[in-house]
Amino acid sequence: MTAPITYRLDDSSANGFAPVLDQLRERFDLEEGEEQSLRRVFLDSFDWRLARAGYVLEASESGTGHRLEWKNRDTDTTRLTIEVPQLPRFASDLGHGPLRERLARLLDVRALVCEAYVESRIRHMALRNRHEKIVARIEYGHYLADDGTGKSQQDLGRWLFLKPVRGYAGPLERAREAIESVAKVAVAGEDLLSAAVRALGHRSMDYSSKPDIRLEPAMPAWQALQHIFNALLENIRANESGMCADRDPEFLHDFRVAVRRTRSAISDVRGVIPKGITAPFREEFRWLQEITGPARDLDVYLMGFAGYQADLSPQAADDLLPFRDFLVRTRQEAHLNLTRGIRSDRYVKLVREWPGFVATLDTGEPGKHHAEPIGTLATDLIDRAHRTVVRDGRAIGEASPATDLHELRKRCKRLRYLLEFFSSLHPPELVQELVRALKGLQDNLGNFQDYEVQSQSLDRFSRRMMEQNAAPPETYLAMGQLIEQLEEKQKAARSEFHDRFAAFDSAQTRKVFARMVGSKRRRKAGAES
Amino acid sequence: MKTLAIYNIKGGVGKTATAVNLAWLAARNARVLLWDLDPQGAATFYYRVKPKVKGGLDALIGKDSEILERVRGSDYENLDLVPADFSYRNMDLSLDHRDKPVKQLRRALKLIRDEYDYVFLDCPPSISLVSENIFHAADALVVPLIPTTLSVRTLQQLLKFCRKHDLDDLPIHPFFSMVDRRKNMHNDIIERMHNGSRSFLATSIPYASEVEQMGIKRAPLVSYMDNSPASIAYQRLWGEIQSRIYPGT
Numbered sequence A: 001m002t003a004p005i006t007y008r009l010d011d012s013s014a015n016g017f018a019p020v021l022d023q024l025r026e027r028f029d030l031e032e033g034e035e036q037s038l039r040r041v042f043l044d045s046f047d048w049r050l051a052r053a054g055y056v057l058e059a060s061e062s063g064t065g066h067r068l069e070w071k072n073r074d075t076d077t078t079r080l081t082i083e084v085p086q087l088p089r090f091a092s093d094l095g096h097g098p099l100r101e102r103l104a105r106l107l108d109v110r111a112l113v114c115e116a117y118v119e120s121r122i123r124h125m126a127l128r129n130r131h132e133k134i135v136a137r138i139e140y141g142h143y144l145a146d147d148g149t150g151k152s153q154q155d156l157g158r159w160l161f162l163k164p165v166r167g168y169a170g171p172l173e174r175a176r177e178a179i180e181s182v183a184k185v186a187v188a189g190e191d192l193l194s195a196a197v198r199a200l201g202h203r204s205m206d207y208s209s210k211p212d213i214r215l216e217p218a219m220p221a222w223q224a225l226q227h228i229f230n231a232l233l234e235n236i237r238a239n240e241s242g243m244c245a246d247r248d249p250e251f252l253h254d255f256r257v258a259v260r261r262t263r264s265a266i267s268d269v270r271g272v273i274p275k276g277i278t279a280p281f282r283e284e285f286r287w288l289q290e291i292t293g294p295a296r297d298l299d300v301y302l303m304g305f306a307g308y309q310a311d312l313s314p315q316a317a318d319d320l321l322p323f324r325d326f327l328v329r330t331r332q333e334a335h336l337n338l339t340r341g342i343r344s345d346r347y348v349k350l351v352r353e354w355p356g357f358v359a360t361l362d363t364g365e366p367g368k369h370h371a372e373p374i375g376t377l378a379t380d381l382i383d384r385a386h387r388t389v390v391r392d393g394r395a396i397g398e399a400s401p402a403t404d405l406h407e408l409r410k411r412c413k414r415l416r417y418l419l420e421f422f423s424s425l426h427p428p429e430l431v432q433e434l435v436r437a438l439k440g441l442q443d444n445l446g447n448f449q450d451y452e453v454q455s456q457s458l459d460r461f462s463r464r465m466m467e468q469n470a471a472p473p474e475t476y477l478a479m480g481q482l483i484e485q486l487e488e489k490q491k492a493a494r495s496e497f498h499d500r501f502a503a504f505d506s507a508q509t510r511k512v513f514a515r516m517v518g519s520k521r522r523r524k525a526g527a528e529s
Numbered sequence B: 001m002k003t004l005a006i007y008n009i010k011g012g013v014g015k016t017a018t019a020v021n022l023a024w025l026a027a028r029n030a031r032v033l034l035w036d037l038d039p040q041g042a043a044t045f046y047y048r049v050k051p052k053v054k055g056g057l058d059a060l061i062g063k064d065s066e067i068l069e070r071v072r073g074s075d076y077e078n079l080d081l082v083p084a085d086f087s088y089r090n091m092d093l094s095l096d097h098r099d100k101p102v103k104q105l106r107r108a109l110k111l112i113r114d115e116y117d118y119v120f121l122d123c124p125p126s127i128s129l130v131s132e133n134i135f136h137a138a139d140a141l142v143v144p145l146i147p148t149t150l151s152v153r154t155l156q157q158l159l160k161f162c163r164k165h166d167l168d169d170l171p172i173h174p175f176f177s178m179v180d181r182r183k184n185m186h187n188d189i190i191e192r193m194h195n196g197s198r199s200f201l202a203t204s205i206p207y208a209s210e211v212e213q214m215g216i217k218r219a220p221l222v223s224y225m226d227n228s229p230a231s232i233a234y235q236r237l238w239g240e241i242q243s244r245i246y247p248g249t
Helices: A018-027 A098-107 A169-180 A190-197 A219-245 A249-270 A277-304 A305-310 A312-317 A323-343 A344-358 A374-395 A404-422 A427-467 A472-506 A509-515 A520-526 B015-025 B042-046 B084-097 B101-110 B129-137 B149-164 B184-196 B229-245
Strands: A005-009 A031-032 A036-044 A055-061 A066-072 A079-082 A113-128 A134-146 A154-164 A185-187 B002-006 B034-036 B078-081 B120-122 B140-145 B172-176
Touching: A005 A169, A018 A169, A018 B149, A036 A190, A036 B229, A055 A098, A055 A190, A066 A098, A079 A098, A079 B149, A098 A374, A098 A520, A098 B229, A134 A169, A134 A190, A154 A169, A154 A190, A154 B078, A219 A249, A219 A305, A219 A374, A249 A312, A249 A404, A277 A305, A277 A323, A277 A344, A277 A427, A312 A472, A323 A344, A323 A427, A323 A472, A374 A404, A374 A472, A374 A509, A427 A472, A427 A509, B002 B015, B002 B129, B015 B034, B015 B120, B015 B140, B034 B042, B042 B084, B042 B120, B084 B101, B084 B129, B101 B129, B140 B149, B140 B229, B149 B172, B149 B184, B172 B229
Parallel strands: B002 B120, B002 B140, B034 B078, B034 B120, B140 B172
Antiparallel strands: A005 A154, A005 A185, A031 A113, A036 A055, A036 A113, A055 A066, A066 A079, A113 A134, A134 A154
16 A cells, blocks of 8 residues: 655645645545544654554544554554543553554553644545545645643644555546646655654654664764763653653663663773773762662562462462562652652752763863774774673583672673674674674573572562561462572573573674674774774 | 455345445454455445456466455545456356365465455355355355245255365354344244354344445445444444454453
8 A cells, every 4th residue: 555645835825725626626526524623642652662663553532532543654554443531551551452462562561652742624535536436535734733731832834645545546646746736735755743743852763772872983982982971861861751750661771771881881981081080970870770770670570470470370379469569569669769869969960960071071081092993992892891701601610609690791781782882883783693692691691690689589578578467478478489489490590501601602603703803903903004 | 354254145135235334334443355256246336446357356366366456445444345347257167277276265365464454255145166265265254144934044054065164163153134023924033043043143134225225325324324223233233243253352
């Protein structure tokens, strides 16, 4: 199905769409609908999961509530329509059916947010051929965008959409010629959603949890660090309000990831800024990580709760329910603490002073790699981080303590961040292959650590619940079963480690790393020339 | 995608009226294709589409099927049509000459499964290779029956045919159409069949002159007269069919 053709009418056109309609009338029977007011809202997750997958979720007010339309973004064709009493926040707010399934698959735990509101005075018109068959449709009118707060409206101007009817390419072409013969009409070049979002000061798909950091190999290291820090700070700030408003768990998660990456960039992109200068900021970002940690941990337990229940017998799964109530209560407290932290002077000072500091990286006290081209420094750092992972991983034997695996996990994470920070400097297929190889190992080490932390936390939680007299004895028994299972899973993760590490430490992965970093001598020669 | 065949061995039982109205109702919130398989082309006529398929039946079935290029949009959004074509009258012969002759329709529909949520097949009367194709392509048969002894017998013939051809798993949803409540025989047969078989849909479509007038309006009754008794019955029937297709919704 071909997409509708979108036109904009020049603001200076005094007669509005009249000349276009005159042209169309010469070729078709026009069946004109009544003028109507329509207010619609475009819904998506904060990170544009629906748009990235090629869909648009549009809601308009209907008699009893809202009409939700699930559309293909490129063809603007409606795939599903349902009526709902109120706008859904999560996929699970909808009744069982195809729309809920599709949304759940794309959104996962993310909430829907209103990306833009569009208010319009429009008319629909059908173009009929001589057999009275509709062969194309148009919608035209005046459109305004707002953000739903009622503060201000942005004028999007006058638009016309020529919508094809399947199997009638000839008449569509004639309609197109008729419309385009009018001087004041031009093809729009963007869709209504993009125009609305842009008018509201954003860009469609402007947020991603993985910031797009574009670096050039010849860029001095301080400047590259500036780009990295700025992109990460942008993500920290972008997630702040959603996290405090507790819209969905991903705001907090993405906030923490951006903080962790910032800390990693401060400590692991070494030699660019002297350590002593960054120390106070390092401490502040560590504090941020600390105040947001408990709420995130509890989110993880809550999101995994159904999984815990599935691991138990149906009776024990029911017995576990008071534990969920405890988690919900404890999470509320943790979230309150987090919000206090984010609203504190300490946080305000950090987000004010940090960008100021980053802006003066060029003039501040230089480290020994301050002006080094980032191309060579990045490969050196990646090379070194990779060697460390290989060295430490090979040293882990059957008898090594758990702490060795935890240390290795941290080293892997550093290597991963370096690969991501500097991904624009290397061929994307190399970066992808290395990240994939590393991810297999990271997943294993992550599970090993998570199972340990979870079994310890469950033990701690059950003690606190006992103190609060929060549950009957059966709940503690069910929690005990879970702890045993987590310990078993941790053992299984440990026994898998050697295979996973061997897969990472394979000749193939080493070859890809070698292709990425080259030899040290060659790098040096390249930098000097 | 769910494929529903509106089928009866016998003609003149309200198949096309059912297909045309149910397709329109389904298209209110799903993407729908109506395939007019009856060479008489009544459904095509109601939807104001020219009863012609470029390349005829050969363009629609077989491994080089161009079904999507042959689809025509109706006057309603989300509702498309594969028009009837004169070549359908030789469909049996044409199918018989192909590999796996009973799976041809199914194969063609596979090509469009991502494009539509429901496909309605408006089937020609008879029991033949065409019907066998329809049974293999459909997820369920919706069978309109006039409450007469003869018409009810055709249901038994259909069930027997399905048993014989290993089609026992194909859900069959019979319902009464063109019901005249003034006739005792209609009332008696409906009562007997509803009591005797759980597979019958509870909704019956009343005989109504409005249904016949669809030919003048050239539009499905439910689209322009949603309060008439027949329209209300079609809406109920569609609700009932949906809850059989998706239990729990």
